[in-house]
Amino acid sequence: MSFYVTTPIYYVNAEPHLGHAYTTIAADVLARHMRQRGEDVFFLTGTDEHGEPVADAARAQGLEPKELADRNAERFKALMPRLGVSNDFFIRTSDEGHELRVQEVLQRVHDNGYTHKGLYEGWYCPRCADFKVENEILEGCLCPIHEIPLERHQEENWFFRLSAFQEALERLYAERPDFVMPPRHFNEARAFIAQGLQDVSLSRERLKWGVTVPWDAGHVFYVWFDALLNYYTALGYARPGEDLTGRFWPATYHIIGKDILKFHTVFWPALLMAAELALPHHVFVHGFLLGADGRKMSKSLGNVLDPFQVMEELGDDALRFYLMRDVAFGADGTVGMDAVRMRYDAELANEYGNLASRTIAMVQRYRDGIVPGVATDPELDVELEGLPQDVAALMDRAQPTQALELIWQRVRRLNRYVEERAPWQLARDPADTAKLDQALASLVEGLRTVNTLLHPFMPATTDKLRAGLGAPGAEVTSLEPLFPKRG
Ligand code: ME8
Numbered sequence: 162m163s164f165y166v167t168t169p170i171y172y173v174n175a176e177p178h179l180g181h182a183y184t185t186i187a188a189d190v191l192a193r194h195m196r197q198r199g200e201d202v203f204f205l206t207g208t209d210e211h212g213e214p215v216a217d218a219a220r221a222q223g224l225e226p227k228e229l230a231d232r233n234a235e236r237f238k239a240l241m242p243r244l245g246v247s248n249d250f251f252i253r254t255s256d257e258g259h260e261l262r263v264q265e266v267l268q269r270v271h272d273n274g275y276t277h278k279g280l281y282e283g284w285y286c287p288r289c290a291d292f293k294v295e296n297e298i299l300e301g302c303l304c305p306i307h308e309i310p311l312e313r314h315q316e317e318n319w320f321f322r323l324s325a326f327q328e329a330l331e332r333l334y335a336e337r338p339d340f341v342m343p344p345r346h347f348n349e350a351r352a353f354i355a356q357g358l359q360d361v362s363l364s365r366e367r368l369k370w371g372v373t374v375p376w377d378a379g380h381v382f383y384v385w386f387d388a389l390l391n392y393y394t395a396l397g398y399a400r401p402g403e404d405l406t407g408r409f410w411p412a413t414y415h416i417i418g419k420d421i422l423k424f425h426t427v428f429w430p431a432l433l434m435a436a437e438l439a440l441p442h443h444v445f446v447h448g449f450l451l452g453a454d455g456r457k458m459s460k461s462l463g464n465v466l467d468p469f470q471v472m473e474e475l476g477d478d479a480l481r482f483y484l485m486r487d488v489a490f491g492a493d494g495t496v497g498m499d500a501v502r503m504r505y506d507a508e509l510a511n512e513y514g515n516l517a518s519r520t521i522a523m524v525q526r527y528r529d530g531i532v533p534g535v536a537t538d539p540e541l542d543v544e545l546e547g548l549p550q551d552v553a554a555l556m557d558r559a560q561p562t563q564a565l566e567l568i569w570q571r572v573r574r575l576n577r578y579v580e581e582r583a584p585w586q587l588a589r590d591p592a593d594t595a596k597l598d599q600a601l602a603s604l605v606e607g608l609r610t611v612n613t614l615l616h617p618f619m620p621a622t623t624d625k626l627r628a629g630l631g632a633p634g635a636e637v638t639s640l641e642p643l644f645p646k647r648g
Pocket of ligand 1: 169
């Protein structure tokens with residue numbers, strides 16, 4: 162089966178921050194998990210480079226838009242391996258392959274009669290690159306997301322006939338309750354549609370930094386249409402000489418933050434219908450990481466937890482673990498450096514790291530490093546039984562936090578097992594040899610199981626431990642502490 166997962170493509174007018182890392186890590190966890198299950202996986206991330214925000218930011222720095230885009234796209238691209246992210250391609254919307262395919266798809270939308278010319282006037286947020294409707298605008302005429310003043314804009318544009326898809330979208334939501342997940346965001350999207358859809362502007366005339374409208378060369382496409390199409394265009398040119406569209410389209414999961422829900426759950430399916438393309442299976446909408454002040458983390462609010470600080474102090478896998486563990490994926494959650502350190506000490510160092518090091522140490526001390534080739538303890542087997550299937554079922558529904566919790570319960574169970582069996586006592590009495598063999602074999606086997614299931618969350622650490630545990634029958638080797646105690 163094919164599994165195609167995407168992240169939003171990130172604006173290059175700002176530097177990468179924790180929010181970007183968050184979505185990308187979550188998508189990576191799903192991609193790695195599906196690869197472990199032998200699925201045919203394609204995982205896409207990248208940068209959104211056109212539009213007013215980038216043009217404005219470039220101008221402010223005395224640069225051409227492309228120069229700013231090149232510089233910042235590089236930062237996003239470099240972030241991926243740093244986060245242990247295993248994307249199969251990194252799309253940039255300034256790629257020629259992307260631009261050509263955007264023109265091809267939107268020309269089809271035009272030919273199918275879903276565009277018209279008209280005058281647009283409204284309140285516009287330059288950071289969102291979006292007009293705001295009356296009921297979302299904050300008091301004082303501020304953007305509900307960025308809390309900056311909105312601007313009155315009027316322009317002659319090409320419009321996309323979103324209103325033509327009112328019924329088709331209502332039917333989509335009636336027929337596919339898992340098109341948008343989790344349910345609260347499904348309901349939000351459905352309620353937005355139920356209010357009645359208005360046509361949306363598809364092009365910009367004043368702006369030069371964008372993809373040229375093929376039937377009206379004085380316009381570029383509104384950045385959101387260009388951006389959304391990345392999910393489709395990438396498959397056409399990600400592998401030179403090969404078109405992956407048939408193999409991976411439609412996407413299995415688009416993972417997004419709730420700030421861009423309307424675009425992905427209303428505009429995007431309508432656009433795909435207008436272009437006669439298949440719709441994605443699921444849009445999964447996650448919540449906001451909030452600063453200690455309880456507000457959405459953002460540069461402009463200055464309450465950002467710095468992912469680089471976390472990685473430098475505690476390691477990349479600690480960042481990945483923390484983000485998937487501490488904030489229930491799908492809900493909002495507060496994040497902060499103190500909480501990261503707490504999880505690191507209590508769970509990574511004391512529970513998991515400790516379980517790994519004492520298991521290996523006991524096999525070395527009592528059995529010269531060779532894992533006893535005996536059957537595992539049925540009492541423990543029962544408690545680990547079905548775990549891979551349960552984890553898989555949760556991952557199928559994009560619930561990494563719940564999956565991690567199930568795995569962690571077993572990490573704790575294994576630590577309790579060490580205390581219950583007390584191998585150091587069994588080792589004292591030759592009559593307990595068989596019991597000791599069984600306890601050690603069970604611990605190694607249990608650790609192997611949880612370590613495999615943890616791999617998508619903490620790829621580097623679990624690889625180290627897998628090497629230390631060796632193949633069944635082979636010798637275990639001592640490791641440096643997986644998560645060293647902090648000084
Ligand atoms: O919106 N908490 O790009 P963007 C959680 N280019 N996630 C967060 C977050 C936070 N505080 N802040 C950002 C764009 N994110 C468009 C997308 S897609 C076709 C075009 C994450 O750079 C989250 O995934 O503003 C959010 O949706 C995304 O970054 C917005 O990134």
